[in-house]
Amino acid sequence: MRQPLVAGNWKMHGTRAGINDLVTGIKQGMTAGITAEVALCPPFVYVTDTGRMLADSSIALGAQNLCAERGEGAYTGEVSGAMLKDAGCTFVIVGHSERRALYGEGDALVAKKFFAALAAGLTPILCVGELLGERERGDTEAVVARQLDAVLLQEGGVAGLAQAVIAYEPVWAIGTGRTATPEQAQEVHAYIRGRVAEHDRAVADKLRILYGGSVKANNAPELFAMADIDGGLIGGASLDAGQFVAICRAAS
Numbered sequence: 001m002r003q004p005l006v007a008g009n010w011k012m013h014g015t016r017a018g019i020n021d022l023v024t025g026i027k028q029g030m031t032a033g034i035t036a037e038v039a040l041c042p043p044f045v046y047v048t049d050t051g052r053m054l055a056d057s058s059i060a061l062g063a064q065n066l067c068a069e070r071g072e073g074a075y076t077g078e079v080s081g082a083m084l085k086d087a088g089c090t091f092v093i094v095g096h097s098e099r100r101a102l103y104g105e106g107d108a109l110v111a112k113k114f115f116a117a118l119a120a121g122l123t124p125i126l127c128v129g130e131l132l133g134e135r136e137r138g139d140t141e142a143v144v145a146r147q148l149d150a151v152l153l154q155e156g157g158v159a160g161l162a163q164a165v166i167a168y169e170p171v172w173a174i175g176t177g178r179t180a181t182p183e184q185a186q187e188v189h190a191y192i193r194g195r196v197a198e199h200d201r202a203v204a205d206k207l208r209i210l211y212g213g214s215v216k217a218n219n220a221p222e223l224f225a226m227a228d229i230d231g232g233l234i235g236g237a238s239l240d241a242g243q244f245v246a247i248c249r250a251a252s
């Protein structure tokens with residue numbers, strides 16, 4: 001049995017005051033019925049504050065990005081995996097489509113970040129997903145395979161995935177209110193699991209594959225009911241305590 005995971009990706013949203021209210025609301029909602037693992041990924045500057053607020057809860061802390069370089073060094077503006085670990089993070093998102101599209105992160109850099117996260121003792125949440133045009137051309141599997149293989153085919157890739165989480169986020173469903181149907185998502189999730197299983201069936205069986213892309217309280221139950229969907233990576237709805245808690249409940 002894979003324990004579902006629901007991770008909130010706040011992206012570049014929030015203020016200290018707003019985050020205080022949001023985290024308070026989410027903590028209040030974490031009642032006994034919620035058995036899914038829950039994580040919050042604030043912007044870097046709020047990681048420590050958020051971690052302090054989560055200290056008396058079972059909610060895990062994550063970050064949205066990390067530097068591909070390990071250790072310390074002259075990398076102005078960057079944050080290392082070791083720093084995130086030191087600040088209390090368990091998870092870190094790597095290869096989010098917004099980082100790929102807006103900040104030029106390619107498969108090789110994403111893979112480097114993935115292994116840097118593992119080296120720091122963090123659990124990477126590796127994001128994959130196709131653009132609308134790629135889906136319309138029938139290239140969804142090819143794109144997801146390329147993004148996955150960038151990690152999977154490296155030395156230590158399969159062992160790395162045993163310590164990681166994958167998030168399938170069709171880019172056309174992110175922030176658009178247009179969700180993949182449960183069947184569309186399940187198809188890609190099963191494909192990802194199958195591709196990992198070609199290398200190691202046990203790792204594939206244990207691998208948590210999250211769906212992301214306009215998950216809301218009202219569509220979460222049908223998405224999470226699918227056999228290969230093990231929770232969600234939640235953007236917009238993670239900024240609303242009521243919505244987010246309802247999504248966590250749907251995953252439990």
Ligand code: 13P
Nearest residue numbers: 009174175213214235236
């Ligand atoms: P939305 O839930 O706002 O569509 O964002 C999804 C996402 O990108 C999470 O990483």
